[in-house]
Amino acid sequence: MLIKFTEEQQMIRDMAREFTKNEIAPRDKWMDENGFDYDLYHKLADAGFMGINIPQEYGGGGGGAIDTAIIVHEFAKGSASEAAFLDAHWMAADLVLHHGTDAQKKTYLPQAAAGKIFAFGLTEASAGSDAAGIKSTAVKASDGGWLLNGGKAWITNSGVADFYIILAMTNPEKGTNGISAFILPKDAKGLHIGKFEDKMGLRGTATCELAFDNIHLPADALLGAEGAGFKQAMAALDGGRISVAVLAAGLAEHAMKIAKDYANERVAFGKTIGKFQGIQYKFADMSAEIRAMELLAYDTAAMKAAGVRHTLEAAQAKLFAATRCTQICLECQQILGGNGYSREYHVERLVRDAKLFEIGEGTNEILRMLIGGTVLAKK
Ligand SMILES: Cc1cc2nc3c(=O)[nH]c(=O)nc-3n(C[C@H](O)[C@H](O)[C@H](O)COP(=O)(O)OP(=O)(O)OC[C@H]3O[C@@H](n4cnc5c(N)ncnc54)[C@H](O)[C@@H]3O)c2cc1C
Structure with missing residues (x-):
């Protein structure tokens, strides 16, 4: 990886990974069937995740763009819904952080950090x-x-x-x-x-x-x-697109993990299907694309953390990650054959989740307009 996580970031990643494994992943199917999970939200708030992006003086964790990207990435490996919930909250609270008066920050940021939802x-x-x-x-x-x-x-x-x-x-x-x-x-x-x-x-x-x-x-x-609202919203979307990019990377990895376990177990023609070159090629392409998604997303997060304008790069990272995520989820569904079509095997849910990321926070078409226009206008 070009970006080396600091020791603190590695701790954040491990904490988010543990929370995902123990609390989030087991609830994803339930949420798909029943909607927003208040119990999980309370656990997440108690663990301090709601305020990671908020400075310590307001009761938050004081994290930056790379820290939040890490958490969304890890959460998405267990549930795209939970990652999207948290990201939407941070994005709204960030608007108060970046544009609020002192009084507004003092009123709202401690509440956002304590778990009030934005x-x-x-x-x-x-x-x-x-x-x-x-x-x-x-x-x-x-x-x-x-x-x-x-x-x-x-x-x-x-x-x-x-x-x-x-x-x-x-x-x-x-x-x-x-x-x-x-x-x-x-x-x-x-x-x-x-x-x-x-x-x-x-x-x-x-x-x-x-x-x-x-x-x-x-x-x-x-x-x-x-x-000033439109400019504020557009800047917020630049950050939101980094989150969608890591979210898509995490979701794609979730699907690939399920497909990998399946390919190593499912037997056809006397071998596990993972032994067939046609299936191996799929994993070659998917793993390379997931790595590319991560690199684009974290590189853009590093730009944001350094205070560098990242409108173009965030759009590129989001467009690439969202489009490839949908295709990877579909490919994983294919690897599971008939079981891929069953709710029991989870991948069909991930296919449905993935599609949103080609629509929300700038559709593929709008991002292509933004990227194409910027590239063509560059001297
Ligand atoms: C689950 C979900 C969560 C969301 N969360 C939020 C949120 O938290 N906050 C928020 O503000 N919004 C949110 N959105 C809204 C989302 O950002 C919009 O749906 C998205 O921007 C597309 O807008 P639209 O649905 O009006 O589609 P339209 O703008 O009507 O577009 C319809 C189609 O036309 C295409 N199109 C439009 N204009 C052009 C053009 N100039 N050239 C080529 N093609 C074009 C689009 O790409 C799309 O394919 C959410 C949406 C969903 C589905």
Whole structure:
């Protein structure tokens, strides 16, 4: 590996690996069938994972981009849902960390570190890829506060979150410079939370529609400068894409491990199927691709940790990891033959989970536009 983990990072990895083995992996099938696992969330919060990204002065672990990547990577080897849950929480809490006033940081970061769940709300039913087209509005109220109207769709952790970071138009005439971010508590009057979405995969994460009916927010609910919300959200997505890349690497490894155990046991034509060259080639390609996913993702995490702009690299890492993860999961399903089609053997669940990563946090098409445009514009 180009990136050498520090001793502390190796400890974080071992702790996350142990937690995944003992607590997360055994619950993944249950979550697929039953939804968000509150017991597991409490264990995860008690173990301190919710605040790893938050500075110690606010009660967190003081971890950086590589530390969080390590944890998401390890969690995803046991459950993509649990890794995605934690990542969505960190991403939203990070917005307070990077753009909040001192008072907002003192109010919200200790709560995020202690286990209150955060969610990041950009997408709406009519605006996903075209994020600048959001219709939710926040209008100044006579008392200096804000009146929030509109709604959001597909927000990870919605329905279980304690706080939402919501992007809304404060000045539609200014386009993306008229979008601002707000901190919305779950008990705000006028916040209506719809039923949980019946999703194809990542069924252990909670996803609902949110409706905002004239919600009154105090003036200090505004996060960062008025009109800065779009830039804040795009920067948050750069970090989120690193997480999706390591998550996809971990998920692909999970699938390959199941396929490997199967290939070493299943007998056909008098041999274990792993002895056939046609099956070995699949493992050659999958293992090389997983290594490439890890290298791209950790290299980009190192850029983020060093404070280097990583918009292009995060998009590349996410595009590569997400597309290959889906294909690897499908290949692993193929290795299991008929059993790959059965819920009992787990790989079919991983196939369903994997697909989301080609859609969320920038679809393949949007990332290709971003990457292609950037590469072509480079001198
Ligand atoms: C399970 C799940 C969890 C999610 N979690 C969150 C979350 O926590 N917070 C949040 O804000 N959002 C979240 N999302 C939303 C997600 O980011 C959007 O679904 C995604 O950005 C795509 O937007 P859309 O669904 O509106 O599709 P659309 O934007 O309508 O796109 C539909 C299709 O058209 C393609 N397309 C669109 N524009 C172009 C173009 N210019 N050129 C070529 N092709 C194009 C897209 O690539 C896609 O294939 C989540 C989504 C899911 C499914």
